[in-house]
Amino acid sequence: MFIRSTERLVRPEHMNAAGALFGGVMLAWIDEAAAIAARQLFHTPRFATVAIKGGVEFRHPVYLGDLVLLRSTLIKVGRTSIAFRVEAEVFDSPNKTPVCVVHEIVFVLKDQQGKPFPHGFSPSLVTQTP
Numbered sequence: 295m296f297i298r299s300t301e302r303l304v305r306p307e308h309m310n311a312a313g314a315l316f317g318g319v320m321l322a323w324i325d326e327a328a329a330i331a332a333r334q335l336f337h338t339p340r341f342a343t344v345a346i347k348g349g350v351e352f353r354h355p356v357y358l359g360d361l362v363l364l365r366s367t368l369i370k371v372g373r374t375s376i377a378f379r380v381e382a383e384v385f386d387s388p389n390k391t392p393v394c395v396v397h398e399i400v401f402v403l404k405d406q407q408g409k410p411f412p413h414g415f416s417p418s419l420v421t422q423t424p
């Protein structure tokens with residue numbers, strides 16, 4: 295399994311008017327966390343987010359001062375694309391279920407001209423540790 299984790303601290307500028315983490319900030323963190331995982335797999339920054347599939351679930355509110363753990367798990371390997379599931383959890387929360395889940399975020403590797411480029415990974419990478 296290829297899994298990578300990153301953390302973010304909830305600061306005042308991340309809050310919405312209701313006193314919880316703004317959902318758009320969480321989505322940006324999730325996109326970045328998965329992009330970091332893709333960067334570590336591709337060994338190049340020449341890739342793009344192309345789709346979020348299967349929806350986004352905001353299951354629990356996140357509050358000021360919370361430490362958010364973002365875990366990206368490789369779930370699909372195509373010819374030029376890869377996809378991650380990303381789960382966000384709050385560190386030390388008594389609630390052990392994810393606060394937010396993106397079921398599938400898809401990245402495409404690109405060549406110098408910006409066209410999709412075969413990455414050469416096998417679908418078996420989903421179950422292997424590279």
Ligand SMILES: CC(C)(COP(=O)(O)OP(=O)(O)OC[C@H]1O[C@@H](n2cnc3c(N)ncnc32)[C@H](O)[C@@H]1OP(=O)(O)O)[C@@H](O)C(=O)NCCC(=O)NCCS
Binds near residue numbers: 342375408
């Ligand atoms: C990434 C980009 C070059 C792909 O071009 P494209 O014409 O869609 O390419 P293709 O149709 O040949 O698809 C390439 C791969 O992406 C996958 N893909 C494309 N659109 C997809 C979608 N909506 N959902 C899932 N996968 C998708 C295809 O299945 C294919 O995967 P595979 O090679 O592993 O089978 C182009 O869509 C693009 O530049 N998009 C903008 C990206 C961007 O700016 N993102 C935000 C900032 S990073």
